[in-house]
Amino acid sequence: MTTEASRHPLASLPRLPSGAGSVGLLFVALLLFWLAVNFVKTPADFVEVFLIGITTGCVYALVALGYTLVYGILELINFAHGDVFMLGGMVSATLAVSWGLEAGQASLWPLVILILLISMAFCGLLNATIEFIAYRPLRNAPRLAPLITAIGMSFILQNIALAWKGPNYVTAPDVLPTGDVFSIGGVSYTWNKLIVVLITVPVLLALVWLVQRTRQGKAMRATAQDRDASAIMGINVNRTISFTFLIAGALAGSAGLIYALYVTTVRFDQGFQLGLIAFTSAVLGGIGNLPGAVLGAVLIGLVQAFNEGLGWHTPGSDWTQSIVFSILILILVFRPEGLLGEQTPEGG
Amino acid sequence: MSESPPEQPRHVETRGAAPEVGYRNRARAAWHSQSQERRWAIVIGAELLLAILLGLPDTSLGIGVALVAALFWLPKVTPIPWRLVAEAAILAIAGAIAGAGKAPWSLPFVLAIAFAAWWIPTRYRRWAIPLLVILAVVFYPFYLQRLFEMPLFGPFPDQSTAVVMLVFIMMAVGLNIVVGYAGLLDLGYVAFYAMGAYTAAWFASLQFAEHTWHFGAVGVSPTLAGFHVSIWLLLILAALLTAMTGVLIGLPTLRLRGDYLAIVTLGFGEILPQVARNGDNFFGTGFNLTNGPNGITPIDSPGWGNRISDATGGFLPSNYLQCCDRTLLGHQVSSADVFFWTALVLLGITVFCSLRLRDSRLGRAWVAIREDETAAAAMGVPLMRTKTWAYATGAFFGGIAGAYYGSFKSATFPGDFFFNISVFILCMVILGGMGNVWGVIVGAAFLSYLDREGLANTGSWINSNINIGGWHPNIDVPLYASGIYGAIILIVMLFRPEGLIPSRRRAMEFHEGVHDEPLYDSTGS
Numbered sequence: 001m002t003t004e005a006s007r008h009p010l011a012s013l014p015r016l017p018s019g020a021g022s023v024g025l026l027f028v029a030l031l032l033f034w035l036a037v038n039f040v041k042t043p044a045d046f047v048e049v050f051l052i053g054i055t056t057g058c059v060y061a062l063v064a065l066g067y068t069l070v071y072g073i074l075e076l077i078n079f080a081h082g083d084v085f086m087l088g089g090m091v092s093a094t095l096a097v098s099w100g101l102e103a104g105q106a107s108l109w110p111l112v113i114l115i116l117l118i119s120m121a122f123c124g125l126l127n128a129t130i131e132f133i134a135y136r137p138l139r140n141a142p143r144l145a146p147l148i149t150a151i152g153m154s155f156i157l158q159n160i161a162l163a164w165k166g167p168n169y170v171t172a173p174d175v176l177p178t179g180d181v182f183s184i185g186g187v188s189y190t191w192n193k194l195i196v197v198l199i200t201v202p203v204l205l206a207l208v209w210l211v212q213r214t215r216q217g218k219a220m221r222a223t224a225q226d227r228d229a230s231a232i233m234g235i236n237v238n239r240t241i242s243f244t245f246l247i248a249g250a251l252a253g254s255a256g257l258i259y260a261l262y263v264t265t266v267r268f269d270q271g272f273q274l275g276l277i278a279f280t281s282a283v284l285g286g287i288g289n290l291p292g293a294v295l296g297a298v299l300i301g302l303v304q305a306f307n308e309g310l311g312w313h314t315p316g317s318d319w320t321q322s323i324v325f326s327i328l329i330l331i332l333v334f335r336p337e338g339l340l341g342e343q344t345p346e347g348g
Numbered sequence: 349m350s351e352s353p354p355e356q357p358r359h360v361e362t363r364g365a366a367p368e369v370g371y372r373n374r375a376r377a378a379w380h381s382q383s384q385e386r387r388w389a390i391v392i393g394a395e396l397l398l399a400i401l402l403g404l405p406d407t408s409l410g411i412g413v414a415l416v417a418a419l420f421w422l423p424k425v426t427p428i429p430w431r432l433v434a435e436a437a438i439l440a441i442a443g444a445i446a447g448a449g450k451a452p453w454s455l456p457f458v459l460a461i462a463f464a465a466w467w468i469p470t471r472y473r474r475w476a477i478p479l480l481v482i483l484a485v486v487f488y489p490f491y492l493q494r495l496f497e498m499p500l501f502g503p504f505p506d507q508s509t510a511v512v513m514l515v516f517i518m519m520a521v522g523l524n525i526v527v528g529y530a531g532l533l534d535l536g537y538v539a540f541y542a543m544g545a546y547t548a549a550w551f552a553s554l555q556f557a558e559h560t561w562h563f564g565a566v567g568v569s570p571t572l573a574g575f576h577v578s579i580w581l582l583l584i585l586a587a588l589l590t591a592m593t594g595v596l597i598g599l600p601t602l603r604l605r606g607d608y609l610a611i612v613t614l615g616f617g618e619i620l621p622q623v624a625r626n627g628d629n630f631f632g633t634g635f636n637l638t639n640g641p642n643g644i645t646p647i648d649s650p651g652w653g654n655r656i657s658d659a660t661g662g663f664l665p666s667n668y669l670q671c672c673d674r675t676l677l678g679h680q681v682s683s684a685d686v687f688f689w690t691a692l693v694l695l696g697i698t699v700f701c702s703l704r705l706r707d708s709r710l711g712r713a714w715v716a717i718r719e720d721e722t723a724a725a726a727m728g729v730p731l732m733r734t735k736t737w738a739y740a741t742g743a744f745f746g747g748i749a750g751a752y753y754g755s756f757k758s759a760t761f762p763g764d765f766f767f768n769i770s771v772f773i774l775c776m777v778i779l780g781g782m783g784n785v786w787g788v789i790v791g792a793a794f795l796s797y798l799d800r801e802g803l804a805n806t807g808s809w810i811n812s813n814i815n816i817g818g819w820h821p822n823i824d825v826p827l828y829a830s831g832i833y834g835a836i837i838l839i840v841m842l843f844r845p846e847g848l849i850p851s852r853r854r855a856m857e858f859h860e861g862v863h864d865e866p867l868y869d870s871t872g873s
């Protein structure tokens with residue numbers, strides 16, 4: 001049995017030569033310099049973009065947590081997760097349209113909460129079903145096999161959405177209030193951004209409570225640490241894994257609702273792209289690490305917002321995807337355990 | 349339909365869960381607990397039912413399904429004379445269909461050749477059957493016009509479609525080296541394809557019009573602006589450049605474990621097309637590398653030039669586009685024919701290299717790494733170097749295929765290099781059988797045909813023939829191509845992970861399980 005530190009799948013990777021570390025530091029220093037210059041040039045824009053980044057990061061965090069939960073317990077990259085999120089967004093958008101949600105309506109918030117619960121339940125069950133169909137039969141196969149079925153599953157889900165809604169954007173009603181929460185020196189913080197945070201934070205707290213404080217959470221942590229030993233201890237491993245997928249799917253469902261209401265458009269192929277970004281966030285924070293996923297997601301949200309919003313020497317939104325993937329590659333090469341990766345999976 | 353003895357799944361290692369995990373193994377166990385007669389009766393019954401169901405809207409499809417099913421059952425007709433009788437019966441039915449004018453005479457003819465090939469003694473079959481297949485493929489343009497139309501899938505592909513199919517087969521064989529031999533999941537193979545296509549585009553088009561440099565190009569005026577290098581040299585250059593890209597991508601990332609490697613290659617596969625899309629104006633510097641979303645077009649076509657063409661008596665055409673004003677065996681040789689034969693030669697080289705590599709020291713090292721990294725490293729296999737070679741070799745063939753395709757299509761667009769293509773090629777490898785070149789070729793031929801023509805034809809068949817109580821479906825089948833590939837991947841991985849034509853060794857790995865726990869401490873090179 002290996003020690004806890006080297007148990008992490010990537011922790012014991014041989015270190016690169018020390019020169020690589022200073023290159024990385026130089027890179028970070030350049031990045032900070034670039035941010036500082038942008039801040040001095042246009043402080044109001046900078047803060048505004050920063051707030052947008054935090055909001056985007058919240059959505060990413062909910063999706064990234066799903067990747068990290070599943071990876072922690074099965075060491076499997078669930079490629080289909082982004083598409084589960086997308087289907088959650090579509091279900092939410094469809095319900096919001098068919099129930100005729102309108103901004104300022106008296107029964108708006110109970111309905112939004114109801115849609116949130118439906119979307120979470122739908123995505124949770126969907127994710128657990130995917131595990132049952134596509135991953136569980138391959139648990140003893142070579143480890144690339146479930147990864148390949150995950151890709152297949154992702155394509156199938158995309159096409160289900162395509163068959164359901166067609167290739168165009170599905171529009172959700174724009175119901176979130178857009179008034180200012182505060183406005184200081186040209187920087188305004190709007191209600192819709194705050195609401196995204198207000199929905200995300202309780203969900204995150206509930207997740208932390210679930211994993212850290214409940215019996216089921218303890219079973220999840222035990223299964224993540226050692227599947228054989230937890231089976232011996234009387235934990236139903238299959239049910240625990242199903243439960244983890246259920247929780248991960250529910251998080252994706254909540255992200256789907258938030259995305260549908262905040263961005264107001266969903267398309268069948270958006271889930272895969274956003275899923276990759278969220279996966280990058282999870283790797284950035286240290287995959288298998290719950291606080292790390294949130295931190296990584298917020299950082300990636302900020303990177304995206306800065307790249308698309310700032311004025312001085314920014315590559316622009318054409319390059320966002322490339323930048324995010326470059327971060328992914330750099331992290332995997334230079335610090336594969338992620339920013340907070342030294343902890344054991346599942347935050348335990 | 350191969351009948352293996354009832355086998356208990358053997359697991360080297362069971363991690364926590366019971367050995368019989370999931371519905372799949374339960375179904376398999378239930379199936380094998382039936383008696384053989386019963387299983388055969390069920391299968392024959394299902395096939396008859398399918399043939400009747402499909403035959404109701406379209407009689408030829410029902411007959412086709414029954415015919416294919418009968419072909420699969422033929423080897424089971426054990427006393428040899430009876431098989432002869434069965435074959436004669438099938439031939440008689442096919443002849444009757446042809447005689448009634450429902451199908452061309454090529455149908456019984458093809459069947460007769462296939463049956464004859466089956467009777468070749470085992471001793472000669474080893475080289476006779478490949479020879480027959482090669483002959484059939486080489487002479488494909490000559491008899492294409494006379495071939496029968498397949499039910500459901502429509503007519504056989506014409507030469508231009510066949511060129512595209514051959515290019516995709518080449519890429520699948522290249523990817524097979526990475527995924528099948530070395531067991532490294534590469535989700536960004538499209539990057540190599542793009543690299544090859546853009547190499548051809550840069551050095552054989554008007555893209556860099558400020559320079560004028562000609563080297564062996566045919567079919568363009570000697571004063572035309574831009575680089576114009578002979579396509580044959582460009583194929584090699586593209587292959588080398590792409591292999592170098594493969595090494596550059598591989599060196600930092602191949603230390604990562606399988607699934608991380610997959611995601612990093614996916615990242616590269618997404619970055620390179622984005623560079624191609626945005627590369628018409630790099631960060632506002634005005635440097636136009638890739639001409640952005642408009643792509644680079646036209647690209648010069650291949651050709652051997654007048655001197656070589658005359659020296660070979662016109663056998664090697666001087667310019668592929670203006671080819672050819674001569675007939676061969678009563679067949680007017682067209683430009684597409686020449687492209688087809690050239691692609692065939694390139695594929696032949698690829699397959700030859702792939703097979704020789706598989707049996708080489710390097711190939712055995714790949715297989716060793718795939719099966720057990722720890723043991724391979726302990727036996728002195730340098731992990732990094734071996735993996736990098738797999739990567740570079742796979743990329744090499746992807747580069748050739750990309751450059752040839754660019755020259756054939758005379759254009760390259762960033763939209764051709766989506767992630768879907770990577771998965772599409774991966775799907776070919778998985779469907780055919782990871783690690784088995786012949787399986788991969790069959791899988792790639794089938795899927796690329798589906799992609800180019802088959803799906804559209806199937807869609808129109810479904811929409812025009814299915815009528816359930818007055819309800820006609822109106823499904824745009826090609827729109828759901830990626831979903832169909834996803835379903836193929838899923839079903840194959842779940843129920844026959846070794847693919848249609850498996851390599852025996854790979855099948856054993858899938859059924860017995862392997863130790864591929866991560867290993868990082870022994871990345872010697």
